[in-house]
Amino acid sequence: MTGVTIVLMSSIPRDQWYVAAYGREIGQELFGRTVCGEPILFWRTRAGTVTAVSDRCVHRRFPLSEAPSRLVDDQVLCGYHGFTYGADGGCVAVPGQARVPRTARLRSYRVVERDSFVWVWIGDPDAADASRVPRAPWLDAPGWTTVSGMEPLRARFGLLVDNLLDLSHETYLHGGYIGTPEVAATPITTEVDEEAGVVYVSRRMDDAECPPFYAKSTGLSGRIMRWQDIEYTPPCLYKLHSRIAPPGVRPGADGSDPDAFHVEVVYAITPETEHTTHDFWAVARDFALGDQGVSDFLAEQNRTVVLQDVAALDVLERVIAAEPAGCQELSINIDTGGLAARRLLARLTGQGSGASRRRA
Amino acid sequence: MTGGLTGRGVLRVVWLPGSDLLRGTCHCGAAHVAEGPVEVWEWLLAHPTGHGAGR
Numbered sequence: 001m002t003g004v005t006i007v008l009m010s011s012i013p014r015d016q017w018y019v020a021a022y023g024r025e026i027g028q029e030l031f032g033r034t035v036c037g038e039p040i041l042f043w044r045t046r047a048g049t050v051t052a053v054s055d056r057c058v059h060r061r062f063p064l065s066e067a068p069s070r071l072v073d074d075q076v077l078c079g080y081h082g083f084t085y086g087a088d089g090g091c092v093a094v095p096g097q098a099r100v101p102r103t104a105r106l107r108s109y110r111v112v113e114r115d116s117f118v119w120v121w122i123g124d125p126d127a128a129d130a131s132r133v134p135r136a137p138w139l140d141a142p143g144w145t146t147v148s149g150m151e152p153l154r155a156r157f158g159l160l161v162d163n164l165l166d167l168s169h170e171t172y173l174h175g176g177y178i179g180t181p182e183v184a185a186t187p188i189t190t191e192v193d194e195e196a197g198v199v200y201v202s203r204r205m206d207d208a209e210c211p212p213f214y215a216k217s218t219g220l221s222g223r224i225m226r227w228q229d230i231e232y233t234p235p236c237l238y239k240l241h242s243r244i245a246p247p248g249v250r251p252g253a254d255g256s257d258p259d260a261f262h263v264e265v266v267y268a269i270t271p272e273t274e275h276t277t278h279d280f281w282a283v284a285r286d287f288a289l290g291d292q293g294v295s296d297f298l299a300e301q302n303r304t305v306v307l308q309d310v311a312a313l314d315v316l317e318r319v320i321a322a323e324p325a326g327c328q329e330l331s332i333n334i335d336t337g338g339l340a341a342r343r344l345l346a347r348l349t350g351q352g353s354g355a356s357r358r359r360a
Numbered sequence: 361m362t363g364g365l366t367g368r369g370v371l372r373v374v375w376l377p378g379s380d381l382l383r384g385t386c387h388c389g390a391a392h393v394a395e396g397p398v399e400v401w402e403w404l405l406a407h408p409t410g411h412g413a414g415r
Contacts, residue, residue: 187375194369194387202364229364333382336373336397343401 011158012036012271013235013348015123017133019268019280022148023113026050030076032065034272036122040109041065045074045087050118052109053089057081064106116140116148116282117268134237138264138284145289147299148282151306155317157235157277158345160269163309164238165201165338167228173312177305182208182226190336197344201230201337207247213301214244217294218261218287223247225260230337234344240265262286265302275317281306371404373397386411 020035021042031042032055039055041064055065057078062069068079075092077084083104084093091104110121110128116139121128138144153160163169171184182205191200205226215221227243245260268280283302288294320327331339364372372385376393384400385391390411394400 187377189364189375190373191365192371193365193367194371196365196367196369198365200365331397333375333380333397336375336382336400339397339401343405 009349009351011156011274011345011349011351013345015127016121016235016348017112017119017128018122018236018270019117019278020052020111020120020270021118022150022280023050023116023118026118028071030065030069030071032063033278035120035278036271037273038122039063039065040120041076041106042111042118043071043076043087050111050113051087052111052120053085053087053106056106057083058091058104058106059083059094116146117280134233136237136239136264136266136282138286139266139282141284143289144264144284144286145291145295146282146284147295147302148280149299149303149306150281151279151303151310152272153277153279153310153313154275155277155310155313156275156320157269157271158342159313159316159320160267160277160279160309161232161234161238161341161345162338163313164240164267164269165199165230165232165341166334167201167203167230167240168334173308174305176212177301177308178211178213180209180211183228184334188334188336190340192340192344197234197348199230199232199234199337199340199344201228201232203228210244213298213305214261214263217285217298218244220244220246220261225249232337232341234341234348236268236270238267238269240267275321279306279310373400373404 018035020033025031026042026044028044033040040052041055042050042052044050055063057064059081062078062080064076064078070077074087075084082095083091085091085106089106089108091100094100110125112119112130112133114133115136119133139146168184170179171181186203186205189202207223208226210220210222210224225245225247229241231239242263242265243260249259251257264284266282270278272278281302283298369387371387374383376383381393382400383391383393384404386404386407388411392403394403
């Protein structure tokens with residue numbers, strides 16, 4: 001019999017940093033989350049550092065994040081047969097015998113806690129370089145107030161990348177929140193830094209309607225200047241530098257910009273599996289600092305916008321997953337940044353140009 | 361608020377005002393005007409093939 005081996009290529013880049021959680025989610029209790037198909041157990045040690053190990057007991061694969069598994073001091077005790085592990089993943093005790101098998105060790109993950117996020121390295125641990133964790137300093141910096149959340153997306157992460165790299169969809173999907181006619185109507189400039197692996201998409205609207213998201217938070221109304229500058233560092237971190245100002249008000253030659261309102265909209269796009277995604281979102285502002293009413297408003301508005309995307313992308317995932325391979329799609333000018341992002345992602349996975357939609 | 365990218369290896373695509381055309385500029389300075397993003401990226405990434413006199 002002649003066998004045929006079919007190799008399904010993953011669309012998820014490995015040897016990359018991914019956001020696994022907000023730091024506030026990880027306390028001195030067990031916390032499980034799947035990242036890039038790998039179930040990971042997190043907890044914060046008594047010393048305050050976040051530790052990450054495989055969320056499967058080496059014995060019979062019981063999830064260590066599930067009760068009755070529990071944390072005892074800085075050791076996790078499997079709730080099924082009592083295998084006990086230290087924070088480094090090493091097994092320190094097994095039931096009924098003194099000898100602990102040498103192979104009894106949970107896979108340990110490199111972790112970096114930075115800018116309010118817990119980043120985890122997925123891939124070869126020896127290749128992890130903490131200095132390459134992309135930054136979003138506004139999220140916990142003085143002079144900024146941030147609201148944030150995370151929504152589960154039942155769609156492949158590439159669909160969220162497509163969505164966020166082309167903000168013309170705001171006009172249609174997010175009307176009444178952040179969408180106005182000018183977003184879809186304004187030409188963009190797209191840049192790619194081949195060496196740094198960054199996509200930058202700039203849309204400068206110098207005479208635009210002020211959407212409710214910004215009108216109620218800044219107090220501006222009527223016509224405004226609205227600049228959107230996207231900076232995407234594949235695969236995980238997306239930043240939208242948003243500048244809102246009265247008409248004609250531009251930054252000074254020295255870079256100062258005291259009469260404008262700045263909002264940094266940050267997304268961490270973390271694959272959970274090939275077909276599901278953790279959609280982390282955060283909105284940081286440099287005005288109305290500490291104003292709880294503004295925070296509540298922006299949190300509610302942005303979560304609503306994210307859920308509008310989630311609803312649309314969940315539908316799209318079901319459609320795409322049911323289509324035969326090779327279905328054609330059409331790209332126009334608004335997709336210039338999205339195509340650049342796809343190509344960089346394809347480069348990270350070693351899968352050619354990425355210009356067309358790929359099957360997971 | 362930061363500006364655009366400033367690295368040595370930056371590829372840039374500008375949607376020409378008042379038109380539906382895209383002008384791609386390579387990091388080497390060569391430029392090409394295209395009618396869509398697929399064409400402009402193919403030209404930019406073919407470096408140095410096709411580069412030279414822009415239009």
